[in-house]
Amino acid sequence: MTQKTKKSKIKKHEDRIMASIIARSSLPRRAVFLRPASTATNVAAATTASSATDKHNSAPKHLSIKLSTTVALVGASLLTGYLAGSVHTEQIAGIQKDRALPKGERGCCSCSDDGDGSNNKEKTTQLTEAQIQLSAKLQKIVGKDHVYDGSNESASTAKFLKGARLGHGKALCIVQPGTLQQAIHCLQAIVDSGCVVVPQGSNTGLTGGSVPRNDTEDTRPSVVISMKRLDTHFPIDDGQRVVCLAGCGISTLTSSITKWFPDRESHTLLGSTFLNPTTAAGVAFGSGGALLRKGPARTDRALYCKVSKNKWGDNVVEVVNTLGIEGLEDSDFQEHSGQNPVQALDIYATDVKQGYRRTMAKSSKVGLSAKASDTDYKKKVCQYTKEVSRHNSDTTGEDCNRSEGKVLILATVHDTFQAPSKKRMFWVAFPDIEATAAFRKEVCLDNPADLPISCEYLDRDSVDIIDRSGRIATYMIRYLGTGKVMGYLWDLKKTIEELPFSWAPMFCDKFLHIFNNWVPEAIPTKFISKGREYDHHCLVAVGEFGDGSLDRFMDRMDAFITKYNNKVLSTDEESAAGKTYVIGESLQGVSVDYALPKNYESVPSIVDSAVKPLRRMRYSHFGCNVVHEDIAYALGVDTHKEKMTFKQKVEDEGGKLPAEHGHGTEYKAPKEAQNRWMKMDPENVLNPGVGGLSYLPKYGRK
Numbered sequence: 001m002t003q004k005t006k007k008s009k010i011k012k013h014e015d016r017i018m019a020s021i022i023a024r025s026s027l028p029r030r031a032v033f034l035r036p037a038s039t040a041t042n043v044a045a046a047t048t049a050s051s052a053t054d055k056h057n058s059a060p061k062h063l064s065i066k067l068s069t070t071v072a073l074v075g076a077s078l079l080t081g082y083l084a085g086s087v088h089t090e091q092i093a094g095i096q097k098d099r100a101l102p103k104g105e106r107g108c109c110s111c112s113d114d115g116d117g118s119n120n121k122e123k124t125t126q127l128t129e130a131q132i133q134l135s136a137k138l139q140k141i142v143g144k145d146h147v148y149d150g151s152n153e154s155a156s157t158a159k160f161l162k163g164a165r166l167g168h169g170k171a172l173c174i175v176q177p178g179t180l181q182q183a184i185h186c187l188q189a190i191v192d193s194g195c196v197v198v199p200q201g202s203n204t205g206l207t208g209g210s211v212p213r214n215d216t217e218d219t220r221p222s223v224v225i226s227m228k229r230l231d232t233h234f235p236i237d238d239g240q241r242v243v244c245l246a247g248c249g250i251s252t253l254t255s256s257i258t259k260w261f262p263d264r265e266s267h268t269l270l271g272s273t274f275l276n277p278t279t280a281a282g283v284a285f286g287s288g289g290a291l292l293r294k295g296p297a298r299t300d301r302a303l304y305c306k307v308s309k310n311k312w313g314d315n316v317v318e319v320v321n322t323l324g325i326e327g328l329e330d331s332d333f334q335e336h337s338g339q340n341p342v343q344a345l346d347i348y349a350t351d352v353k354q355g356y357r358r359t360m361a362k363s364s365k366v367g368l369s370a371k372a373s374d375t376d377y378k379k380k381v382c383q384y385t386k387e388v389s390r391h392n393s394d395t396t397g398e399d400c401n402r403s404e405g406k407v408l409i410l411a412t413v414h415d416t417f418q419a420p421s422k423k424r425m426f427w428v429a430f431p432d433i434e435a436t437a438a439f440r441k442e443v444c445l446d447n448p449a450d451l452p453i454s455c456e457y458l459d460r461d462s463v464d465i466i467d468r469s470g471r472i473a474t475y476m477i478r479y480l481g482t483g484k485v486m487g488y489l490w491d492l493k494k495t496i497e498e499l500p501f502s503w504a505p506m507f508c509d510k511f512l513h514i515f516n517n518w519v520p521e522a523i524p525t526k527f528i529s530k531g532r533e534y535d536h537h538c539l540v541a542v543g544e545f546g547d548g549s550l551d552r553f554m555d556r557m558d559a560f561i562t563k564y565n566n567k568v569l570s571t572d573e574e575s576a577a578g579k580t581y582v583i584g585e586s587l588q589g590v591s592v593d594y595a596l597p598k599n600y601e602s603v604p605s606i607v608d609s610a611v612k613p614l615r616r617m618r619y620s621h622f623g624c625n626v627v628h629e630d631i632a633y634a635l636g637v638d639t640h641k642e643k644m645t646f647k648q649k650v651e652d653e654g655g656k657l658p659a660e661h662g663h664g665t666e667y668k669a670p671k672e673a674q675n676r677w678m679k680m681d682p683e684n685v686l687n688p689g690v691g692g693l694s695y696l697p698k699y700g701r702k
Contacts, residue, residue, distance in 0.1 A: 125219050158498055164205060180410050205662060206661045220697070244280070268288055292455065305408040329366070381623060472516060
């Protein structure tokens with residue numbers, strides 16, 4: 001096909017389809033990565049769409065939408081669930097009485113039916129001499145500035161002790177190692193003192209598994225190991241892969257790869273990137289999967305610690321090395337030489353962090369044969385079967401994968417991915433769920449080679465709530481981006497919510513709701529009108545990867561629209577509004593994330609015996625059929641009971657919970673996953689109680 005023919009073909013489709021094109025320049029890569037090549041990005045917008053004259057018939061009409069609007073609304077849509085799931089466990093007189101804000105389950109899927117997940121009961125423990133001396137011992141390892149007293153919450157320690165959505169406890173202390181060797185020595189000292197370890201990244205988890213728990217039968221004190229100082233990352237294999245220490249954030253990684261190699265992308269580009277959750281946490285949960293060509297976070301190449309006891313009863317910290325990097329294999333170091341891969345990696349990482357030039361490392365033969373991403377995902381997601389695409393209780397892969405804190409991850413290797421030379425964003429609206437499901441099957445998941453970059457879904461309630469309560473948040477993301485500024489504003493919001501005033505926990509959301517209509521509509525009027533006319537919407541990102549995949553997608557889109565007699569409207573949008581809406585409208589609610597079978601083509605219904613909700617805000621990673629749902633009820637409804645009823649309905653339909661947020665203290669894991677974790681951590685000293693497991697030493701076994 002000639003270049004002229006290709007341009008003509010694209011022009012033909014512009015009469016139907018709204019698109020934003022991002023043209024990336026392809027610059028040469030440098031062998032020494034410490035001086036990244038500059039990047040130039042050209043942005044052009046060519047937008048068209050169909051404008052419906054009624055719900056079932058439409059005629060083509062030119063519409064337009066700015067790229068900045070698209071980015072803001074897509075980013076804000078992913079923030080919605082985060083905000084909607086924030087927990088406030090305090091009973092605030094006159095404001096929060098008889099109200100449950102959208103949050104996770106109480107206890108662990110009925111492990112404690114009368115709990116609220118706050119973990120705020122005081123636990124009195126008689127400390128041993130070793131535990132009394134532990135803080136001083138850790139200070140000698142990492143320095144006194146990196147050890148905090150966790151027994152009394154303060155402004156400096158609250159971010160380690162309170163979960164983003166669920167969980168709130170106290171710890172004997174909090175330690176932040178600055179090197180891999182320090183992390184290993186801290187782990188050894190903690191378990192030798194008879195304490196348990198709570199591994200922590202950015203503490204952005206939503207299910208309570210990354211903070212201490214005090215309402216348990218276990219009397220062992222908790223110590224939080226925060227890995228955030230270990231944030232060094234560097235490319236290997238000429239940029240085909242990247243090594244991340246455990247504290248490296250996904251936003252930081254994305255920015256670095258863009259600078260180093262403009263023609264490559266990191267694994268994760270979406271999500272609440274301004275919160276900068278760590279890459280290690282992504283592996284520990286198996287998060288992601290919205291990016292259909294990349295799959296969920298997964299790698300069999302890692303450096304991590306396991307704890308066990310030897311035959312004399314001594315605690316043994318075993319370092320497992322499957323990084324697969326030349327010069328860092330265990331076989332590269334002689335036994336009893338005083339040198340090991342951890343030391344060598346520490347030296348390399350320190351040089352990188354301090355700006356020294358180092359020759360780029362390479363994968364070993366063993367490393368090249370191991371997975372550094374879920375390479376089977378593209379094929380699996382296109383198989384239209386009754387199985388789910390992904391879920392948190394998957395037990396495959398190296399132990400670091402979906403370990404949920406039962407091992408201490410130190411470093412991981414991840415594939416990078418080819419960036420598209422062109423990128424188009426589509427908003428596609430449908431009159432019914434059957435047409436929406438057909439679009440997913442026939443257009444998006446037609447074959448593994450032509451997968452779109454992503455396919456996100458939102459329902460009519462989502463569009464309404466975004467417009468009612470999400471305008472300010474959407475504009476903030478549009479103009480400030482999802483980087484550090486938004487991170488600072490998020491921290492400010494959390495600080496305000498922690499103030500010792502009865503109004504503080506809901507002040508920010510009340511403010512956003514009250515002043516929402518003072519700002520212009522975030523979704524352009526021409527799209528908001530269609531959002532109210534159509535009940536189902538998909539936001540689809542499609543790229544050109546040098547093989548004609550964009551043209552083929554447009555061909556399938558054209559055929560689909562013709563097949564459905566132009567009932568389908570093509571164009572892009574969403575926002576951070578769920579919790580703001582619930583608070584502003586004096587409602588209460590719950591949040592659920594679940595994976596539905598790949599061939600499921602409906603919406604799980606509310607059973608007849610359940611209380612009818614006022615709103616169901618459904619937004620999903622539609623390509624893999626993973627759903628995030630915020631359900632709003634009137635005050636006085638037992639939301640925990642309703643959530644348990646809905647959970648059972650999802651499972652009856654073949655779905656699995658949780659899909660990507662981890663089990664934490666919310667969900668009881670299947671027996672197979674529990675047995676895997678118990679094998680990883682036989683002494684139960686790492687993140688005890690996760691996934692419904694016992695909190696007791698050795699899981700209560702003699």
